[in-house]
Amino acid sequence: MTKHTYDMGLVGNCAFLGLIGTDTAVRWLCWPRFDSSFVFGSLLDEDKGGEYSIRPAAGITAPGRQYYQPNTNVLCTEIETEDGRYRVTDFAPRFPQYERYYKPLMFIRKVEPLSGAPRIRVACRPVGKYGELALTRRRSSNHIAFLGLEEEIRLTTNIPLTYIFDEEDFVLNETKYLVLTYGAPLEAPLESTAERFLLGTAAYWRDWVKSTSIGSFHQEQVIRSALALKIHQYEDTGAVIAATTTSLPEAPGSTRNWDYRFCWMRDTYYILTAFNNIGHFEELERYFHFIANISTKVKDKFQPLYGIGGASELTETELPLAGYLGNQPVRIGNDAYTHIQNDVYGQVLVALLPLYVDSRFRDPERVAPLGLVEECLRLIETTMDQPDAGLWEFRHIAQKHCYTYLFHWAGSHAARRVAQSIGDTAMEARATRLLNMAQERLEECFNAERGVYTNAIGSPHLDASTIQLITMGYLDPSSERAKHHLAELEKELMTPEGLFYRYRHPDDFGTPETTFLICSFWYVEALACVGRVDEAVVEFEKLTKYANHLGLLSEDVDAKTGSQWGNFPQAYSHVGLVNAAYRIAHRLDKPSFVG
Template sequence: MGSANDEERVSMTGDRFTPIEEYGFVGNLETCALVAPNGSVDWFPFPHVEGPSILAAILDADRGGRFRVTPTAPFEGAQRYVDGTNVLETTFDAADGTATVTDFFPPAGKVDHPKKVLYRKVVCVEGRVELEVEFDPAFDYGRADPAFVSTEKGVRAEGADERTLLEVPTELDVSDGRVTGTLTVEAGDTEWLLLRCTGAEDADTDPEGALADTIRYWRDWVQTCRHEGSGCIFEGPWHDLAARSGLALKLLTHEETGAITAAPTTSLPEDIGGVRNWDYRFNWLRDAGFTVQALSSLGNSEGATEYFEWYMNLCQADDPEKIQPLYGLHGESDVEETELEHLDGYRSSRPVRIGNGAADQTQLDIYGELLLAVDEVLQLGRELDDEEWEAVHDIVEYVRDVWRDPDAGIWEVRGEASQFVYSKVMCWVALDRGIDIATTHGYEAPVEAWRDARETIKEDVLENGYDEDVGAFVQAYDTDALDATGLLIPSVGFLPFDDRRVQNTIDAIEDRLLEGDVLVKRYDGDDGLPGDEGAFVLCSCWLIDALALSGRVEEAIDRFESLTEYVSPLGLLAEEIDADTGAQLGNYPQAFSHVGLVNSTLYLGHVRGYESPGAEPIGIRLGDPVSPEDG
């Protein structure tokens, strides 16, 4: 483990599956690719991140497909990002020499270079290195057999509706459905390997210019995280982690729509060998408030506003009852879940799924999270037009009517609907923020009726959601199960941080859901699925936030420092952590994990007296944190 600037050093043992946390990822703001420290691109959907894969060895070592550039002799691999960028370097130390492969895509719409080209620059640093090149495309998740044609530039491969052209400065052989070759470089040599995809097969390219412009773009963008001389929290000890998280979130953002994908992968397991394998290549509305906060906290108010406008368009297009928990990155509502039975899955974790059936669920918490995002953007100075306010007004009215209904909850349980406490709290949030927005900005609304409903919800939650015998807010009415979402009750302003029920809930969660120093499980109730799962990174961040804002600052800092030990050397996080091994689990990199990391630095900075470049933390206006002296 180490900081975001450390190199990742891995001895190549010939394992068929690379540990999830050892991957770096690159992308063009439309799609992403995962690169292993042995130089193998093991995941690459195209043309968009939610599209069918061209390379998917991470999901099936035999049938998934890969693009590998690896020394023929034994070696050690190390990865790092070029400082302040999403340009990835993989360095091979072999017996006779050292070579570096630099991987990147030009960011779509940001530089004047073809975006549908994966550039791989090979430089021999010293000595002599012989590299094996293997290109094994498996179009449409391996369901389409590729057809190959040799050309003057290289080898063209076609399958399903997509085409690739591999350009390599050496002779290539095509046999057994794959392309192979050998490339030898000596000290000072530079060679370029280009994987051109549909639409860019014949495009003019300037590899060195593309690299320089891509580096320049990312470094210009990351300056929005720095605010030199402003005294903001990101000048503190966790600046590099926050900046890397910002770069990851930007790379998960779709340039055309502003939507942010939950993760660029599908079916990476929460339980190795189990069935908890989901497709996360969609945008969840529940992420909205926390993501907008993270972006604005990083100083990226433009990104926060673009994301806000994207989901406001969705809300305006549908009546509140028709708003889905998740959508495709272009606003698609049809994301039917299917299983790919021909793929073995990561480390035999089946099924491999594409699409996500949670889109059809009722999740009442999403409305509160949407209102959190609206409130956050208004704090940035954005105003609502009449149509936007009408959409917000209708959402609040809808919540007033349906808050008593059971739902699937934030964790999308696939069992019976329940009266989840967090869903009730977020319905309260929808009304609370709706009231505040209407009164502060002069929008027309039935404010007194909303106030009555808000009070009724609060009374109901306090009566049925807090269990004196358990000594905590529970997961759902009529159960003694705990849920980490109880940590958010003070953060959203439902109760003050020094309320005994809040502090009791924090203590109970530490007692029952905490593993080790900081790793927090989502819940300890039944969710209708077999198997277990790891600790949730986001929930660990929620614990840190709750402690910090309760005045337990040193405890929060200690736990945050413990959490940073699980961040990959490249500064990346999956959805979950295996508490026994420290291995990362689930889809990777996970936007919500990086959102949690950024927001925790915000909360820690807030209680330590640093200024934030964006708005105050969510909930601070309604539930002031306990000062360290009072804690």
């Protein structure tokens, strides 16, 4: 079996995301939001997904050379043809303007000849309603309008419109520009504006990287992961989505095809830790605001996930699309929003802790009122003995999960720190009582015969999420119990390549076939924690080889072939890389919330 990789580059500006193939085709782009219908979606259906490409007239004979301008999200694709060579530079404008960030729904493509006189063909056919709606075209003086959606899509270009309308070949003998907009069109000089936006966008990203706190350990990979993570934040609300895409299968034929364009509360601690580790507080604060906004809607429980605008109802439906490489079903929405997942309360508490104990945040009440801390404590108490779907969101399995109790413990720890910082003795006492209760439940997960914590009370199965008993400081990393626990997980869940399965027991869809990349990064962190730093470095370097040609990571990896599977790029995986690199670089043994 050959190695499968996602041969695409990611562009974005915190308002939208796009995936560009090495043949210049826009394989995925949703407008006007991350979770909207695609306007280009050939990734999931070549026929219904529309097209936006700048291909050689004779067709692609070999993949293009694709790379980022250093330390930016500006993507370049170079294509070699019999007639010559050309480069397509793709970017989503983002730069400061008028005391805020300019981040329009505008996708700019610069096409320039590099040698010879290449003949090219431009196709631009956006669609609506996940391919069910064909848009009508209207030709104007210097642009083509695509009509049928709530707002107009407009392509403004200095390429003769006839060539685009008819998809006819032409010789590329000078630099051409294509500016595609949703809603507000470009009403400014084309060429000079595109160049100004390109320079401004590249400068913005390079300045952002310069302001990033990154150690010397594998800087290049950490920078790329940080840049990818940054544009998965929907800046308008502060939400961070799990991945750019929907319905890319966890393994071929597995039917584990999910929509990940939402904000999972289970990711909160890891995402905020990553932003904190690289010293980006603007993103932290925006995410705090999103969480605080969600909390005002909570009645009986937090959901496992929410829409990027705070929507709580994310009904899962299947679409009549061919699917990625024929893998069906294609789903939008995610029924996991209906699940019981009780670790979320601890996640929120741990996430909010820096507001109250980090002196860089001077007014926590403005962002997240103290009542939110009290409410999360109440919910931990209410759900302490309630079975749930767990971190991996089992659809028909409810247990008292070790991971859930770990976050009950961590959340109570965090709340106690908050209470101590503000002198609230009643809250401190309540948090301490819940912390002790969570610790008792955690110890019920310990299998003394095997010397390992199982995935749930009374269960014989192991789960990679329990690695975090070590990384989050519940187990003393220098203790024999921690070292033996890690050794048992290695025996059962680690592949010879150093990758980790989430678990090996059957779930609602059978036994998992591929490894989950963030679990491998958790393992690297644990190695560093227990003092096996040299091994941590070796394992980290192995994991970087599972990135695509641009350093972008998927959700899952087939251990035997090294193939990328699952949604892509996966913010969770990039978070894992950032945090593992930080842990190695600083040889940390406990996260900052443990006191």
